Amino acid sequence: xxxxxxxxxxxxxxxxxxxxxxxxxxxxxxxxxxxxxxxxxxxxxxxxxxxxxxxxxxxxxxxxxxxxxxxxxxxxxxxxxxxxxxxxxxxxxxxxxxxxxxxxxxxxx
Amino acid sequence: xxxxxxxxxxxxxxxxxxxxxxxxxxxxxxxxxxxxxxxxxxxxxxxxxxxxxxxxxxxxxxxxxxxxxxxxxxxxxxxxxxxxxxxxxxxxxxxxxxxxxxxxxxxxxxxxxxxxxxxxx
Numbered sequence: 407x408x409x410x411x412x413x414x415x416x417x418x419x420x421x422x423x424x425x426x427x428x429x430x431x432x433x434x435x436x437x438x439x440x441x442x443x444x445x446x447x448x449x450x451x452x453x454x455x456x457x458x459x460x461x462x463x464x465x466x467x468x469x470x471x472x473x474x475x476x477x478x479x480x481x482x483x484x485x486x487x488x489x490x491x492x493x494x495x496x497x498x499x500x501x502x503x504x505x506x507x508x509x510x511x512x513x514x515x
Numbered sequence: 516x517x518x519x520x521x522x523x524x525x526x527x528x529x530x531x532x533x534x535x536x537x538x539x540x541x542x543x544x545x546x547x548x549x550x551x552x553x554x555x556x557x558x559x560x561x562x563x564x565x566x567x568x569x570x571x572x573x574x575x576x577x578x579x580x581x582x583x584x585x586x587x588x589x590x591x592x593x594x595x596x597x598x599x600x601x602x603x604x605x606x607x608x609x610x611x612x613x614x615x616x617x618x619x620x621x622x623x624x625x626x627x628x629x630x631x632x633x634x635x636x
Binding site for chain 2: 507
C-alpha cells in the first residue's frame, strides 16, 4: 500500500502532551518524516529519521515508530504549536515515491 | 542564508502549459536531490516529483506522469517543472524542496515559499 493514514484532528490542553500518529505499510520498512504547517506558510520539517530534529526545532518535539505506526509527540504543547502536521514516507516498494498522510489539525486549548 | 525561491506560477487555461522555476542559494545545490510538492486550496500536501543530484534519476506521481517533467541546472542552482496538458485539478500552490536521502528515509528539509498555479478557463 502507498497510503499513510492520520487522524484529521487532535486537541491538547496547553502544557500537556499530545501524540499524533501516522499508519501505513511503508512504515514497517522506512522512517517517517514530520512537517508542521501554519496557515499561509510553507511546511517546516520538524522530525526526520529515527528521531532527529533539524536545527531550531524545540526539543519538545520527538518521534518514534513501532510496526506500521509512526508517532510525533509534543511534550508540553505551546500555543504556537497549533498547526497542521503531515507525515511522509517512501512508498513501500522503496522507490523515491513520496507519500504524505492526509494531515492532522492540532488545536491547543 | 539557505533559501529556495519559486517563480513562474499564474493563471493558465485547461490544456495549457507552464514552467515553474526554483532558485536555490546558501547551500550546495548540486549535492541534493530535489522535489516538487503541491497543495490544492484547502487540501493536504501531495508529492509531485523527485530528481537526483545528477539528474540521472527522476520519478513522478501517477497523477502527473506523462504531463510534467522535472529538470535541474546545477550550474545555475535551479530546479524546474515543465507542466503540460494542465487540468483544473492541477490548481495548487507548488513548493520546491531539497531532499535528504538515506537508506531508511527521505526528508524534505528546506522548502520554498511556494508559487500558485491556477488552471481555469
